[in-house]
Amino acid sequence: MQNMLTLISNVFRLGNASKNVGARMVASTRSFADFTPQASFDVKKCELHRLEAGPSETAVLTREQGLQYYRTMQTMRRMELKADQLYKQKIIRGFCHLYDGQEACAMGIEAGINPTDHLITAYRAHGYTFTRGVSVREILAELTGRRGGVAKGKGGSMHMYAKHFYGGNGIVGAQVPLGAGVALACQYQGNNQVCVALYGDGAANQGQIFESFNMAALWKLPCIFICENNKFGMGTSVERSSASTDYFKRGDYIPGIKVDGMDVLCVREAIKFAADYCRAGKGPIVMELETYRYHGHSMSDPGVSYRSREEIQEVRSKSDPITMLKERMLSNNMASVEEIKVLTPSPTNKYTDRHTNIHIDTQTYRHRWSNSFFPSSFLHYLLPSSLPLGDRCRDQESDRGCGPVCDL
Numbered sequence: 001m002q003n004m005l006t007l008i009s010n011v012f013r014l015g016n017a018s019k020n021v022g023a024r025m026v027a028s029t030r031s032f033a034d035f036t037p038q039a040s041f042d043v044k045k046c047e048l049h050r051l052e053a054g055p056s057e058t059a060v061l062t063r064e065q066g067l068q069y070y071r072t073m074q075t076m077r078r079m080e081l082k083a084d085q086l087y088k089q090k091i092i093r094g095f096c097h098l099y100d101g102q103e104a105c106a107m108g109i110e111a112g113i114n115p116t117d118h119l120i121t122a123y124r125a126h127g128y129t130f131t132r133g134v135s136v137r138e139i140l141a142e143l144t145g146r147r148g149g150v151a152k153g154k155g156g157s158m159h160m161y162a163k164h165f166y167g168g169n170g171i172v173g174a175q176v177p178l179g180a181g182v183a184l185a186c187q188y189q190g191n192n193q194v195c196v197a198l199y200g201d202g203a204a205n206q207g208q209i210f211e212s213f214n215m216a217a218l219w220k221l222p223c224i225f226i227c228e229n230n231k232f233g234m235g236t237s238v239e240r241s242s243a244s245t246d247y248f249k250r251g252d253y254i255p256g257i258k259v260d261g262m263d264v265l266c267v268r269e270a271i272k273f274a275a276d277y278c279r280a281g282k283g284p285i286v287m288e289l290e291t292y293r294y295h296g297h298s299m300s301d302p303g304v305s306y307r308s309r310e311e312i313q314e315v316r317s318k319s320d321p322i323t324m325l326k327e328r329m330l331s332n333n334m335a336s337v338e339e340i341k342v343l344t345p346s347p348t349n350k351y352t353d354r355h356t357n358i359h360i361d362t363q364t365y366r367h368r369w370s371n372s373f374f375p376s377s378f379l380h381y382l383l384p385s386s387l388p389l390g391d392r393c394r395d396q397e398s399d400r401g402c403g404p405v406c407d408l
């Protein structure tokens with residue numbers, strides 16, 4: 001009986017977290033009172049450029065936040081591993097750039113800004129699409145070219161959008177001036193919102209980035225320019241492509257911060273600082289997130305010809321963002337091993353499958369593929385009512401769900 005009450009109370013208390021991104025309730029057999037409700041953690045000091053003081057070096061984490069961040073990052077990771085598998089099975093076609101390894105960047109940014117703030121990124125966009133509120137189901141449906149996808153199956157890996165999320169952009173660097181434009185709109189409307197414009201180290205030497213910096217500084221736009229430095233642009237290392245790899249200093253007259261992009265709490269504190277800076281009307285700020293991608297550039301790149309397997313293994317074992325958060329929570333008694341296990345994917349972990357909504361039957365994809373592949377999906381789009389019912393997505397209500405034909 002006592003156990004039952006404990007379980008129910010945990011479910012109710014954690015249920016409040018479900019309003020947040022990707023959050024759902026988790027039950028533990030331990031009493032809620034047994035856990036440390038919140039703890040402070042030291043995070044790596046950020047390097048600063050043209051700033052007297054920087055982000056906090058201490059981050060407070062509540063148990064609810066920790067579980068939510070852990071679950072969200074695990075979901076992103078698992079979604080990418082599923083996409084990898086579906087690609088190799090030729091069920092996902094075309095471009096596909098995976099984000100595993102970089103999860104702390106997307107999660108930390110989302111945790112430090114408001115849902116009404118704006119975000120635009122490059123083509124490595126699956127993680128941000130998820131943290132901006134799109135379901136795994138809609139993302140995978142998009143990747144597999146289905147009508148149930150977030151862009152009705154027409155955008156694919158690089159072109160997904162949501163409210164306050166402007167993609168998913170395939171032209172390297174081109175999203176940065178667009179982001180500055182969104183920030184200009186925020187300033188014009190006086191809504192106190194900011195825009196986060198992300199780009200990679202491979203884009204950081206482009207002229208249009210500096211033109212955007214100039215205008216943003218001149219007009220004091222509320223824009224956070226973020227360079228996700230994952231050490232490579234395709235197969236070229238940052239040392240080979242950039243005369244200066246201090247990407248946080250590249251704004252010259254714009255203040256900058258260099259942040260540990262593998263630590264979700266460090267990213268969260270830094271983005272909070274940057275957003276406060278912009279909201280105070282001080283103009284733009286540049287951030288460099290030091291991170292690492294585990295996969296190759298895209299699915300056609302095995303990712304081991306320009307770096308060693310040992311290098312990848314070392315990052316995985318020493319600074320994996322998900323493991324780091326897990327260890328923090330466990331060593332501070334903020335979660336139980338069972339809870340973490342429930343949130344950690346495994347082939348037999350049915351609860352996690354339902355929980356993350358990504359238990360995917362590959363056979364279903366294979367079987368249905370012909371129904372949703374161009375040109376038939378093109379006809380679905382143009383002539384939905386002229387096709388036999390069996391070929392159409394039957395979810396008439398939302399146009400988003402896949403319906404029985406594409407039962408993702």
Ligand SMILES: Cc1ncc(C[n+]2csc(CCOP(=O)(O)OP(=O)(O)O)c2C)c(N)n1
Pocket residue numbers: 122124170171172173199200201202203204230232233234297
């Ligand atoms: C204008 C333009 N030039 C070249 C390319 C080809 N290209 C695609 S990705 C890429 C590398 C970009 O690397 P980075 O910005 O570091 O992003 P990451 O892949 O590391 O996330 C290049 C050169 C392109 N898509 N657009």
Ligand SMILES: [Mg+2]
Pocket residue numbers: 200201202228229230231232233234
């Ligand atoms: Mg890169």
